Amino acid sequence: MHHAHIDKFAYQDSPIHRLDARAKLAVTLIATLLIVALPRFSPDLAFYTWLGPFVLLVLGRIPIQFVAKHILWALPFILVLALTSLWYDRTETTILFGPFQWHSTMGWLKCLTLTAKFVGSMLALTALICTTRFSDLLMVLQRWHVPEILVIQLGFLYRYIFVLIDKAHHTKQARTLRTLKRLPTKQELRIGAAMIGSVLVQSLDTSTHITQAMQARGFTGQWHSPRQFHIKPADWLFMAIATLYIGLLLHLGSMY
Amino acid sequence: MHMANELLSVPVAAGTFAAAGIGLGVVCNRVKQTISTDQLGLMGILGAFVFAAQMINLPLPGLPGTSGHLIGAVLLAILLGPHAGALVVSSIVMVQCLLFQDGGLLALGCNIINMALVPSYLGFALYRLILHQTHDTWRFNLAVMASALITVLAGAILVPMQTALSGVLTLPFSTFAWTMLSVHLVIGLMEGIITVAVLAYVRQIRPDILSHTSESSTAGRGKLLLVTLGMVTLFLSAFVSLYASDRPDGLEWSYAQRPDQPAFESMVQAHEQAKALDTLQSKYTLLPDYARRPVPMGHINTEDATVSAGWTSFAGVVGSLVTMAAVWGTALLIRKKTPNL
Incomplete structure (x- = not known):
């Protein structure tokens, strides 16, 4: 997606x-x-x-x-x-x-x-x-004194939803391409859980890289935007x- | 389980919106105190992970041909703790409402309470209580399974409660509640199985991720117990109320009314002031005799409704349709031939 x-x-x-x-x-x-x-x-x-x-x-x-x-x-x-x-x-x-x-x-x-x-x-x-634009809505929420941490969380979530949906999509596609027949339920469940777990571990690694990159650029937990209403x-x-x-x-x- | 605006009345929507706002305010405050700047990215990514994980469907054991996906509230509460977990799930519910139109804008308060605040805190409290400072795999799986199942059911029972308070549906509360509970029993079991399986994988591959959550702090146990008991009481009171009797209680039976003895006369002679107060109370009590008001706000008589439509409605609806067609047609005519994105 x-x-x-x-x-x-x-x-x-x-x-x-x-x-x-x-x-x-x-x-x-x-x-x-x-x-x-x-x-x-x-x-x-x-x-x-x-x-x-x-x-x-x-x-x-x-x-x-x-x-x-x-x-x-x-x-x-x-x-x-x-x-x-x-x-x-x-x-x-x-x-x-x-x-x-x-x-x-x-x-x-x-x-x-x-x-x-x-x-x-x-x-x-x-x-x-x-x-x-969603970023404008976030700015409005900030202006309306919605807690900053919630605004930051929404901003991060919006930004990375699509990255991780792509990751999950690739994982799913890789599994589909390697599947010749349906396995017993227990085995399918184990594989599915491993797929979700693998996306989770990848997400955690990605978050470490993103945090390091943001901190290198001077991110201190504050959200700034040049846009004026x-x-x-x-x-x-x-x-x-x-x-x-x-x-x-x-x-x-x-x-x- | 996402509620739509139309299932709520204005007072209930406003009340839950305010309650969720206050709850989220407290959660944000706690998160700000407990997490560092470098965890902000982690929270955002884990929120996005739940969206991504929902794309992967797993077959359900014992139910051939069916599949389900992760909901994620308990998983996030276990990984991030209840405060950050509640904040992340709240943000997911808000994005689902704003970007995917899943759940109404005014129902956002209800959805945050039902799907974020209650599951995160209740789930985490149950998980910690059952786990009880042990590292036993069997107990860990039981804690995850039980907390996932019970939180899904607790969130589900809140939906009929909120619609019953709103007085919007004609469907009886008990029927709606039973339907929600039966459907969500299956969903809860599925959520439990998937969460156990995913956490088992994570435990095997990256045990460090879970190590901090299994360290039980004895200082917080009292609070956890209170939270769990409070929420379980709320859940049980809603569930057990399905069996509530509409007959008088012992005190009322002894002096005021006996359904088994039609000739029984009340032993108390109420004075005028008491009668006036009773009338006032019955007029304005939200839930007289623990039931929905027989004449809810916005209700009109059958006769009035019969004549309410007619030519005015016809003219209004046709007028609106014509206006919409005119606006669309004019826009098509005068618009520059530039393609949409």
Whole structure:
């Protein structure tokens, strides 16, 4: 797996990418809070929450197929729980939807709301991650007084995930190329554990080399970045539009 | 086991977020005091190692055709100690949420508690208690196996507890809890077997890596015992509550209500102030009679829900769809023909 496969779109350039990371993170957090707070039987309201992130994704030039694939990948767990509502809430109701009428149950309403809420919050998070560099998010966390050691840990983790995933991938490929038939379970387990153990030992060796290299360059446990954040007129406009949108959704929610 | 935002209510999400934040603050403080600068790289690399190790699937003994992968909380707690282990697993959970969209942003607090803080501390405490200053291989394997299994189950039982507190699911707590426990029993066994096998390999190839973790400090044993007992109590209280009776307790039976004697009259005449207080309490208690509130926040009557949709919803949904299509279409038309990355 390569680095570019996960957050490659964060390195594009668009008006949304140029927005201040603090504004985007704050708006995403508030929007997610709103989605969670929506009434439990309001699939239409939950659906409206898709609109804002969708606009950001389109303006940020993020392919919708990519977003849809990510959401579908994460959907099964929530779908299983949402579908249980059909079984446990069979109170009959009639859902009126414009010219359409559907004699159904409250379970269906709940299932639809839960799924729509999930997609809404996934869209909001995707819009944030695909338009903001992870290093900028770390800087925001540092500005918001998240403990420095946690920020450093996240930075290291982000940097070396891909290196070690490549190592594990090579180990796995080497094993596959040497495998002619499946061995008894006990032997397979022993080999698998040896493979993981070998990646662990390699990781520890790598960490020693990295530490030595960093200390040679003067690393003292402090995280410095030359990047400065400035709130620009475009950021104010973004926050104003986001406030209006969230306010409108809150108003609609209060009418339930 | 990653929770989504939609399984939580705002108060529970906010509460767990705050609790996880405070917990992580304490952990960061402890880590800062106990580790040196040269171990920062090690923590980052070991976090990345867990991601990498999850790519390697191992066959499960006794369950032909199935395979599983390492979760890693107990392994990291044993290798790095509980504080650094908890910090590394928390960072993994945060990266999984932010980069891989595994788990909701508001559910991050729950996920950090369930998958990082509880497994790291409970796992390490159980491991040290069972190991008990010995270097016996059998006992070492038992300690690793038991701590891996119990921490997976402890994390799993917290999920239905948090959703029950939120009042989001229609699924009964007991059904959800049993399902989670049965599924995670298999996952826990698998985690135990893989962790034992990996540590056995490391013990054989690089025993120095594990040597510092097997040195038992007698000073910390009291604390470890308290942590273990506290967490096991929490776990058991959730588990045993599945069998909780909804009948009155001995005191209530003796003076207030007897389900077996419908004609029984209460022996106590409650005065007005007491009645008012009872009403107030039943109105605002989070879990009246240890059960989910019958009228949770955000609940609306069936009749209201029936008429809540209609033309307004139709117009809103269609309007949103049209807007999204218009935005997309306009963007496609006016966008420069530059390829995406």
